[in-house]
Amino acid sequence: MNFAIVGCGFIAKKHASAIDNINNAKLVAVCDKYPDAMNPYVEQYGAIPYGELSDMLKDHSIDIVCICTPSGLHAPIAEQVATAKKHIVLEKPIAMTIEETDRIIKAANENDVKLAVVHPNRFRPVVQELRAIFDSGALGKISHANCIVNWNRNQEYYDQAPWRGTKEHDGGVLMNQAIHNLDLLLWFMGKPVEVFSMEATRLRNIEAEDVSTGIIRFESGALANVQASTTVYPRNFEESITIFGEKGTVKIGGPNALYFDHIQIEGYGEEKIKSITEKINTDPWGIPGHQQIISDIIQAVKENTQPAVTGLDGKNALELVLAFYESANKNIPIQY
Known part of the structure; x- marks a missing residue:
């Protein structure tokens, strides 16, 4: 499956490494408002860089998007990704408020996309x-x-x-x-x-x-x-x-x-x-937690099952x- 990453800060490195270590998974795109932040992913993985999320989401080859932005930005980005019919791996915390969390879960449900929250421990x-x-x-x-x-x-x-x-x-x-x-x-x-x-x-x-x-x-x-x-x-x-x-x-x-x-x-x-x-x-x-989370959502998409750590789990925490x-x-x- 093809992956994209939104937000190329520190935690994005773990997602990229995890994707790279999974058979039949590939990082094909990254998105960040700072071009320099995307350069390592372009050089190491051949990912296509995007300055605007809306442009990246037009790429129909992308199956799953990893959201690695500051937590306060999770809700609007997750809603946009879900509306584009892309499955979501969302860094913790799921959001900063319950209202934002409910919006994320609703968007995922309404667009029939999988939502996995990163609690790898x-x-x-x-x-x-x-x-x-x-x-x-x-x-x-x-x-x-x-x-x-x-x-x-x-x-x-x-x-x-x-x-x-x-x-x-x-x-x-x-x-x-x-x-x-x-x-x-x-x-x-x-x-x-x-x-x-x-x-x-x-x-x-x-x-x-x-x-x-x-x-x-x-x-x-x-x-x-x-x-x-x-x-x-x-x-x-x-x-x-x-x-x-x-x-x-x-x-x-x-x-x-x-x-x-x-x-x-x-x-x-x-x-x-x-x-x-x-x-x-x-x-x-053991196998790195991020790799387990990403392997798990691939399986959930293929088998149409729920991820191991769901949006509701993220909401409870x-x-x-x-x-x-x-x-x-x-x-x-x-x-x-």
Whole structure:
């Protein structure tokens, strides 16, 4: 299938590399308002450069468009792409508001195009293994969970582009970094019914938050603690999810949540635990998440099925972030 990329910033490189590593997938076009940003994709992949999205969308050979623009621009671009009958791979967050999100989902549905949202952490080998353990029921009734993202994003990172750290186009640590982990939390824990959050902008010169902490109550009755920051010195310190059940406790962690830090489950002997952890340790990254997302939407188009991470999944993660923001702003618990 033929792909195009809109927005040739940092994340576009991952999309281009993923497309290049998939058989029968080809990057045929790129679009950006800055010609110099498109040059690497023209030179390396032979992509046709376009300064205007409307011109690029006239190319009938394009099957799928990857949207890699600042988050605040997702909605109008996705609507335009859907109207042109092109399938969509949309970087996280799906949008900045629920109203924008609903417009995107509606446009995709009305034009019968597939919409995949980029939450690639679901495809990490350790996450897939945890999902298998979770689905087996080995942990029993879930009591609570911890979700931690203590990372470093220095001021230079935010100064790379004027939209970074703004509330209109980017958001803070919850919207930009921890939203991947919140997606995983929802994937495991189900529907939230109540959140309470506090946030602050402590060390970075940005409009949005650089540190956040919150609590979630789920429909099941289980609770979760969430802590996220971009203020950790001098590098990423911890990305982890821990699930506590009546028959077991499992933590995936490390600086990038790639390994099992702890497995203790009723009926799991030392050999079984060693086998699970060693399997992950041999290839912790696995096939890159963006490649998995793009392979998945190709399959969804061919088989007319839903992508693994749908527009609704993207909306659920965004709703949780926005509920955290509302709680922190009003200093009250927010009911779903």
